[in-house]
Amino acid sequence: MSGLTYHIADNALEIKLEGDCGNFDNPSLAAELYALLSGGKILYLKIDGTSLTGWNAALSALSYGLSAAAERRNIKIETVRLPEDFERMRQLALAVHPHRPDKTVKALSFLERTGAGGLDVFKAVVKGGDFLAECLAALGRWIVGRAVMRRIDFWFALENASYRAVPIVALVSFMVGLILAFVGSIQLRNFGAQIYVASLVSIGMTRIMGAIMAGIIMSGRTGASYAATIGSMQANEEVDALKTMGIPPLDFLVLPRLLSLMITMPFLTILSDFSGIFGGMAVGVFMLGIPFEEYWRYSVDALGLSNFLVGLFHGWVYGIIIALCGCYYGIFSGRNADGVGKATTMAVVSSIVWMIVVTGGLTWFFSVVEI
């Protein structure tokens, strides 16, 4: 016979381990034993291993678990002829008293939770506002030539946010222009007005879509990399090192990234605008059979300077949002892999949300001033 058996005599729980228990794994039996120990009737636990010849980690763990549970309830434990290695492992595990969680933190009521949630939101707004103010101060220091920003960092950030982003921005915007023209043509064809696909794509891309596409791409490509890089620096205590050296992290880390995106985003918006127009042209010329010259004329006629400038302004604002969100979540990232991952996600999500929110505000503003 092999395995674990038990019986209860008076207030004593006697457990017998017999034979080769190399395949022991019995959760229901374990649960029964733990329930008996926590029932309050057992005052004495005896573990008898006289005829135990083999065991596995599950049995060792159970013997420790039962002993620890008994110790917690001041139940007297006796072991009888447990194999030496088995007993020494059990003793080693029991040598350090288990950590008892601090129970002084009490659960909050619904009202308190709501209040705490409100306070958290308020604190987040204040923290964001502080960050924005500090960024403005850093920009001010840069304008008067007192910011601690390495020129090489700025050039690296500029390189990363400029020509390296051209292929993806061009490709995605081209495809968006293509889709816009294709979807538009299906409706316009009903009225025999396919030629207005050119105007649709031209206005759509320059006024807002070009900027939005460049913004979304740069948010995922560059904003995420800002959060990940600065977050890793935070985890690696590099940000702490900057602070202790008296170097404002915002000057050193945020300024080069913010400036480079402020410079490159309008250019990337222009690239996105024209890639989209060319995408639309591909549909117009090759699918709808509109002559190239005619399509080009309609496109150019529809291009208004105000639309174009509004789009550029959007792109410039998106650049600021992407840089600020990426750097903010990087600087306030957790100090481990999980924290950096969360920071990266939050940077992309929040920059896209803020871009949409700001677009709403700007659209309202431009309609009020009739641009």
Added chain:
Amino acid sequence: MKKQEAIIEAQNLTVAYGDNVLLKNVNFTVNRGDVFVIMGASGGGKSSLLRVLTGLMPPAEGRILIGGKDFTAADENTKKEIMRHCGILYQGGALFSSMTLAENAALPLQQYTHYSPQAIREIADFKLALTGLAGFGDFYPSEISGGMKKRAGLARALALDPEILYFDEPSAGLDPISSRLLDDLIKDINDITGATIVVVSHELASIFAIGTNAIFLDAETKSITGYGSPQELLKNPPNDKIYEFLTRGAKHVR
């Protein structure tokens, strides 16, 4: 006298990063049940040798036999099977930050065993208790100290009752008491389970406290210049560098 059985054999091992050779043609044997210390000055290739021994990096030349099997030439499945019997404690613990300590310790059990979830949790708690972390199973790595992270890493390394345990700088960053407790734990585990332990270290107190056998890696000659128990190496140092290393820079008077 008990016959010593080789569990790890390094044969003509060359460790290099591209053209940068760290160790050239080194040979050594780790016997079953040894606490084998790989020591040497910083930059001597200790951690790289450990990476090669644990299969994280292929050797530039030579081979490693583990339990008589050629670990270097083995296919992925054989390597996996060999590594199943090995536990590794990384310098910082290398705990997964998104998992609790119990989940960290349970991961190898879920991967390699067929225990029920309850038994796995119980074994994870048992391993944490062995390393002095009873009651911390539901904590996340970010909520505990550096020393505790190391112990939790050790609990994870012990999960599958390994035959070989590798330690990368176990004492680094620990206070003397925590360091001593970790040394005691290493000795206890070696003593109770009979596991072979390979330790990369340059902490003298630790080397003398736990090491039964050691090699000294010399960055200049890119080879092993000392081989034996730390006490023997101190008593009869093969060269001045080893004596200086083992005495924290004292000059050897012959």
